[in-house]
Amino acid sequence: MHGLRKEVNQRKVMWTILDTNMLLLMLYSCFFPAVSSPLYSSSCQLQGQFHLNGIHKDGDVVIGGVFGIRLYLNTTILCVSFDVSGFRKVQTMAFAIDEINRNSNLLPNVTLGYSLYDNCNQLGVAFRAALSLVNGQEEQIILHKNCVGTPPVLGIVGDSSSTRSIAISTVLGLYRVLCFTQVSYFVRAIIQILKHFGWTWTGLLVCDDDYGLHAARIFQSDLGPSAGGCLAYLEVLPWGDNPAELKKIVDVMKKSTARVVIVFYKVIYLVKCNVQVVRQNVTGLQWIASEAWTTFAVLQTPRLMPYLGGTLGIAIRRGEIPGLRDFLLQIGPDLHHNNILNILQVNQFWEHTFQCRFAPPPAGWVEAGGALCTGQEDLESVETEFLDVSNLRPEYNVYKAVYALAYALDNMLQCEPGRGPFSGNSCGNLQRLEPWQLVYYLEKVNFTTSFGDQVSFDENGDVLPIYDIMNWQWLPDGRTEVQTVGEVKKSAFKGEELTLDEDRIFWNFESKKPPRSVCSESCPPGTHMVRKKGKPECCFDCIPCSEGMINSMECTSCPEDFWSSPQRDHCVPKITEYLSYHEPLGIFLTATSLLGTFICAVVLGIFIYHRRTPVVRANNSELSFQLLLSLKLCFLCSLLFIGRPRLWTCQLRHAAFGISFVLCVSCILVKTMVVLAVFKASKPGGEASLKWFGVLQQRGTVLVLTSVQAAICTAWLVSSSPTPHKNTEYHNDKIVYECVVGSTVSFAILLGYIGLLAILSFLLAFLARNLPDSFNEAKLMTFSMLIFCAVWVAFVPAYISSPGKYADAVEVFAILASSFGLLVALFGPKCYIILLRPERNTKKAIMEYLSTMFSFLQGLIKVQNTHSSNALNGICDFSWCKLTFH
Numbered sequence: 001m002h003g004l005r006k007e008v009n010q011r012k013v014m015w016t017i018l019d020t021n022m023l024l025l026m027l028y029s030c031f032f033p034a035v036s037s038p039l040y041s042s043s044c045q046l047q048g049q050f051h052l053n054g055i056h057k058d059g060d061v062v063i064g065g066v067f068g069i070r071l072y073l074n075t076t077i078l079c080v081s082f083d084v085s086g087f088r089k090v091q092t093m094a095f096a097i098d099e100i101n102r103n104s105n106l107l108p109n110v111t112l113g114y115s116l117y118d119n120c121n122q123l124g125v126a127f128r129a130a131l132s133l134v135n136g137q138e139e140q141i142i143l144h145k146n147c148v149g150t151p152p153v154l155g156i157v158g159d160s161s162s163t164r165s166i167a168i169s170t171v172l173g174l175y176r177v178l179c180f181t182q183v184s185y186f187v188r189a190i191i192q193i194l195k196h197f198g199w200t201w202t203g204l205l206v207c208d209d210d211y212g213l214h215a216a217r218i219f220q221s222d223l224g225p226s227a228g229g230c231l232a233y234l235e236v237l238p239w240g241d242n243p244a245e246l247k248k249i250v251d252v253m254k255k256s257t258a259r260v261v262i263v264f265y266k267v268i269y270l271v272k273c274n275v276q277v278v279r280q281n282v283t284g285l286q287w288i289a290s291e292a293w294t295t296f297a298v299l300q301t302p303r304l305m306p307y308l309g310g311t312l313g314i315a316i317r318r319g320e321i322p323g324l325r326d327f328l329l330q331i332g333p334d335l336h337h338n339n340i341l342n343i344l345q346v347n348q349f350w351e352h353t354f355q356c357r358f359a360p361p362p363a364g365w366v367e368a369g370g371a372l373c374t375g376q377e378d379l380e381s382v383e384t385e386f387l388d389v390s391n392l393r394p395e396y397n398v399y400k401a402v403y404a405l406a407y408a409l410d411n412m413l414q415c416e417p418g419r420g421p422f423s424g425n426s427c428g429n430l431q432r433l434e435p436w437q438l439v440y441y442l443e444k445v446n447f448t449t450s451f452g453d454q455v456s457f458d459e460n461g462d463v464l465p466i467y468d469i470m471n472w473q474w475l476p477d478g479r480t481e482v483q484t485v486g487e488v489k490k491s492a493f494k495g496e497e498l499t500l501d502e503d504r505i506f507w508n509f510e511s512k513k514p515p516r517s518v519c520s521e522s523c524p525p526g527t528h529m530v531r532k533k534g535k536p537e538c539c540f541d542c543i544p545c546s547e548g549m550i551n552s553m554e555c556t557s558c559p560e561d562f563w564s565s566p567q568r569d570h571c572v573p574k575i576t577e578y579l580s581y582h583e584p585l586g587i588f589l590t591a592t593s594l595l596g597t598f599i600c601a602v603v604l605g606i607f608i609y610h611r612r613t614p615v616v617r618a619n620n621s622e623l624s625f626q627l628l629l630s631l632k633l634c635f636l637c638s639l640l641f642i643g644r645p646r647l648w649t650c651q652l653r654h655a656a657f658g659i660s661f662v663l664c665v666s667c668i669l670v671k672t673m674v675v676l677a678v679f680k681a682s683k684p685g686g687e688a689s690l691k692w693f694g695v696l697q698q699r700g701t702v703l704v705l706t707s708v709q710a711a712i713c714t715a716w717l718v719s720s721s722p723t724p725h726k727n728t729e730y731h732n733d734k735i736v737y738e739c740v741v742g743s744t745v746s747f748a749i750l751l752g753y754i755g756l757l758a759i760l761s762f763l764l765a766f767l768a769r770n771l772p773d774s775f776n777e778a779k780l781m782t783f784s785m786l787i788f789c790a791v792w793v794a795f796v797p798a799y800i801s802s803p804g805k806y807a808d809a810v811e812v813f814a815i816l817a818s819s820f821g822l823l824v825a826l827f828g829p830k831c832y833i834i835l836l837r838p839e840r841n842t843k844k845a846i847m848e849y850l851s852t853m854f855s856f857l858q859g860l861i862k863v864q865n866t867h868s869s870n871a872l873n874g875i876c877d878f879s880w881c882k883l884t885f886h
Contacts, residue, residue, distance in 0.1 A: 052117050052129055053079065055090065055345055057097070059113020060430070063405060064133035064153035065093050065398075066126055069118040069345060079120035082352040084386050085394075087345065088328070090116050092395040093157060095327040096402040107410050110430070115153060118345065130156060154409070154438070157401050185465045186291055187218040189314050189488040190262060191229070192498045193288065193469065200229040200538050201519040202288075203253055203261040207269065208236050215264040215290070230519065230538035232258035237265055237273055250276040253285070259517035260286045267293035274299065277307050286508075286515050289313030294470050295393070300480040309474035310508030317466045318484070319396030319451045325389045333358070333375040350377070353384050400455050404463075408442040464490045473506040526568020528555040544568065548732055561726075563733040574728075578737040579642050579805040579812075586642050589812045596635035596819055603827050604628040610834050613841045623671050623698060627826065630664035634819040638812045645724040650739035654722060655713040657815060658750040662709035664822065665757040665788075666702045672764040672781055674698065709753055716746035727804065736804035755792065761785050784825035791818040 053069070069086040070079035097112045117129035133153045194202060204219055206212030216234055223229040233256055235249045250273070253261060263270065270293055287308055293299065294313030333347045351357050356373035379387060392399075415427035421440060422428070428437035446456040457463050466489035473481045486500035507513055523529050523542035528551060532539045545555035545568045558564055558571035565572050580586045607624060610616050616624070637660050640653035716722075720743035727736040741747045762785035795814040802810045833840050 052125070052132060053120075053345060054115065054117035054129070055094070056115045057094070057113045059097075059101075059111040061110060061409065062113040062115055062153045063093075063097065063402060064130075064156040065090065065114060065116040066119050066129045066133070066156060066158050067116065068121040070120050070348075079118065079125075082348055083121075084349070084352070084384065086118075087349050088386055089395055089398050090345070091328055091331060092321065092324060092392075092398050093402055095321070095324055096399045098327070099323070100403070100406045106406055107413070110409070110413065112406065130158075154433075155405055157398055186314050186467070187215050188222065188496070189465075189467050190288055190290075191219075191222055192488050192496060193312060193314075193500075194223070194229055194260070196498055196500060197514045199260045199286075199515075199517040201232050201258045201260070201517050202229065203233045203235070203256055203258045204231050204264075205235050205237055205249070205253075205261060205273070206264045207266060208239060211266075211292070212236065212264045219262070230536040232256045232519065232536070237269065239269065241272060243276070246273055246276045247280075249273070250280050250282060253277075254280055254282045257519065259284065259515040260288060262288040262290075263293070264290040265292065267296040267298055271299065274304055274307070278303065283307060284509070284515075286517070287311040289470075291315055291467075295391070295482060297480075297482075300472060300482070302478060305472070305474045305480055306508075308508075309472055309480075310506050311472040312485075312505070313470045313472075314488070315468045315470050315484075316393035316397060317453065317468055317487075318391055318393050319399070319449065319453065321389065321392055321396065321399050322450055324392070324395075325387060328387055328389075329379055331379075333373065347373075349386070350375070353377075353379070353382060353386065396451075400449060400453075403447065403449070404442065404445050404455055405438075407445045407447050408438055411441040411444065412438060458490070466490070469500065471505050474508065525570075526550065526564070560728075561735065574733055574735045576644075576737060577731070577734045577805055578644050579808045581643055585805075585809055589809065589816070590639065590642055592816050593635050593638045593812070596816060596823065597632050600628050600632040600635060600823060603823070603831060604632075606831060606834060607827075610841075613834065615830055615833050615841050620671060620674065620698075622695065623667050623674075623702075624827075626702065627664060627667040627671075627822075630660055630667060631819055631823050633660035634664055634815060638815045641808045641812045641815075645737050645739045647724060650722040650724050651717055653739065654741070654747065654750065655717065657811075658709050658713055658754065659706060661754050661815075661818075662757060663702065663706045664819075665754060665761055666705040668781055668785065668822070668826075669705070669757055669761040669764065670698050670701050672761055673701075676764060676767065705757065709750070712746065712749055712753060716743055716750070719743060720746065730803040734804075738804065738807070751792075751796075755789075758785060758789050758792070762789055780825055780829065784822045787821035787825060788818045791821065 067086050067089050069083055069090065070081055093116060094114060097114050100106055101111055115133055117132065119126035119129050133156055194200070202223075204216060206216045213236075216236075219231060220234070223231065233252050235252060237249065238245045265273070283306070285307070287310075289311050291314050294311075294315045299308060331346060331349075333350045347358055350373055354373060354377045356371045356377075358373045358375075412428040413430065415421075417427055418425050420427035422437065428434070428441075443457050446454070448454050453466060455463065466487060468484045469486035469488065470482050471485045473483055475481060483504060485502075485504045486498065488496065488498050490496050507515075509515055519536065519539040520529075520532075520541070523540075527542040527544050529540040530543045531537060532541060545551070545564065548564050549555040549557050550564045550568050550571055561574055562571035563574045564570075579589075581590055604625065607616055607621065607628065611621055633656070637653065637656040640649050640656060643649065722739050722742045725738055725740040727738050728734070730736050762782065765779075765781035765785055791814050795810065798810045799807055799814075
């Protein structure tokens with residue numbers, strides 16, 4: 001049974017179709033507006049000599065039926081070649097109506113009748129039958145919308161051909177008779193199988209009629225990229241015998257890479273196609289059969305099974321109808337002609353079954369030959385398909401369709417006046433029944449057959465379908481067997497469900513496994529699909545994704561803090577990079593910084609311990625102590641550049657670095673200035689300069705110079721403070737944690753101020769380099785400041801060109817290099833004398849080194865006797881010579 005298709009016109013007239021399977025069952029609502037006039041226009045007269053063949057039974061409500069009992073018309077416009085299966089559908093419908101009439105619980109006060117016609121498998125005859133059911137008279141046909149009358153039938157259970165079904169319903173719809181065409185659900189059921197086995201690359205063969213072309217349209221729309229499948233080829237098989245065209249089509253199948261071929265075709269014409277399949281030896285294909293040929297044994301021959309073995313097909317749900325066989329056994333010829341319309345069906349069936357003929361034969365019947373029929377022949381004595389009720393499929397649908405109508409009508413008649421669902425809480429009335437009223441109840445039908453199948457409709461008006469999946473099995477002994485290996489059904493809550501017992505499926509391949517049928521294999525992780533030019537969507541090349549992108553369908557970017565794995569199949573957190581305490585470079589710089597701090601502490605301890613020795617006292621010990629403390633701070637501030645940047649470390653690192661180095665350079669600058677002031681004071685008129693370089697003045701100068709740098713740092717932190725930043729510009733797969741200086745101008749002023757003091761110290765020390773070596777540190781300070789300036793001049797380009805953590809490493813290296821330069825240059829020689837040459841750290845030893853100094857001082861005394869004493873005292877205030885003279 002198929003989906004209920006609703007449509008509402010101005011009068012809300014609606015009806016439905018109940019056959020979704022193979023289009024073998026269609027429920028029409030072909031009605032006219034109910035009016036009082038029983039007459040029809042004379043223009044509605046049917047012309048022609050052909051008379052319809054049917055059986056009828058009166059009732060309060062009549063259900064119509066149109067079935068193919070005979071196969072074609074001969075040249076004398078007579079139907080010939082009896083079809084037993086079509087006749088069994090007619091009798092099944094009659095049985096269902098008879099069973100309902102005997103059921104006291106269903107339509108207890110209503111008798112159902114039927115009017116069933118043979119369409120002779122011809123469109124014209126089918127038109128005639130359907131219009132006769134609507135009209136109520138065989139002699140009349142509706143040709144104008146003014147032809148009116150009471151609808152004589154409740155509905156039509158119908159034709160097995162899509163072409164006839166669609167054409168009839170379309171024409172009747174022009175006269176406001178809503179006869180709905182059916183949309184086969186078989187295609188969707190086949191798509192479920194394709195998805196289950198991953199068959200995305202398939203071929204499709206269809207017949208050149210509404211049945212095949214309708215299936216082709218659904219496949220093209222539903223088996224698209226969104227469903228993950230494509231058609232490798234779509235071929236329309238010709239009607240009749242056309243070997244050249246068939247050979248061309250089979251050649252396409254043979255050359256195609258698609259291993260699965262779906263066929264929507266009538267079995268009688270498919271045989272000719274398979275002849276070409278055998279001739280061209282087209283093996284290795286997995287055939288998918290439509291319901292039109294799934295269960296037909298005519299193709300299951302030893303010649304064709306090597307090619308068609310393993311076929312999977314969709315079949316109408318098999319059901320059981322208790323009592324049907326007994327009902328069929330009661331059928332016999334009407335010897336007394338009580339029902340003249342029943343003669344051409346039952347009597348012809350009788351002649352076909354027993355290969356006899358009645359004398360005289362019925363009009364229009366081709367003589368069967370053989371003995372005369374007596375009408376007493378026993379049906380059970382012959383083997384006939386008619387009595388085989390073990391594999392009821394279309395008949396089961398006819399049975400369910402009749403019951404669906406009966407339950408809908410029963411529900412309508414149980415409506416209580418004043419509580420109905422229609423306008424004014426009214427109910428439907430059997431005498432003035434409007435089709436849309438019955439449709440309302442039909443949508444709510446929900447019953448279970450004796451076989452256990454539920455019949456109901458979803459929110460779209462579609463009956464919930466169920467189909468069997470069949471498999472053609474080629475047994476080792478050469479026999480063929482068609483087995484049910486699964487089902488496709490749709491439930492109201494779970495949607496479409498596919499159930500397969502794969503262990504029972506016979507695969508006609510050496511591997512005994514399902515074949516692969518894809519145009520292109522799935523792209524491996526880390527690549528994406530690029531469609532091949534001029535090919536369907538399922539044919540593609542696999543192109544590697546760019547860095548930072550993943551997915552096998554369409555490359556997508558990873559989140560900001562993530563990057564693609566090496567296989568490009570998933571996103572992984574980006575590597576975080578900064579100058580860490582745990583990496584070799586960080587460990588080395590940390591150890592070097594701590595070593596420098598330790599050495600400063602040791603030197604300071606040495607100087608404190610030997611503070612009364614001539615070497616320490618002769619070199620302005622207070623400034624030396626300040627210098628050592630500032631160097632220790634320089635070494636320690638380098639640790640702020642190591643480790644993951646935090647807000648406080650970013651703010652403190654440059655401030656600590658700038659202030660520490662200004663303090664250090666200020667001490668050196670003041671030392672140099674004191675030395676120069678002393679020698680200036682030794683000259684006539686230079687004594688006044690000494691008063692500006694006393695102990696307090698020295699401390700004040702260092703404090704003022706350092707305070708300037710502190711003010712620069714404070715303004716920087718307040719206006720545009722350095723902050724931590726995650727930088728992804730250096731490396732796409734890394735996050736570089738760094739401190740953004742905030743204000744480049746402030747950073748430049750900080751470095752510039754240090755450079756200014758360093759250059760000034762270097763120049764002053766350079767001017768004092770030729771003073772007596774044993775008296776002052778001018779040469780050592782000149783050398784130390786040369787190292788300091790060289791390091792920081794090289795730092796600037798190296799810092800700018802170094803990415804990420806290496807910029808911090810360069811800055812730390814510059815801090816450590818300049819600090820070690822000052823420490824070694826200024827304090828190395830003194831420590832050498834104090835520790836390794838203590839004999840030179842005495843008054844006697846010092847006097848030996850001062851001979852040149854004394855000569856210089858004596859010359860000054862001779863030139864200026866007045867100022868010699870003061871000059872000498874000034875000099876001795878800042879050198880260890882005072883120890884010599886006192």
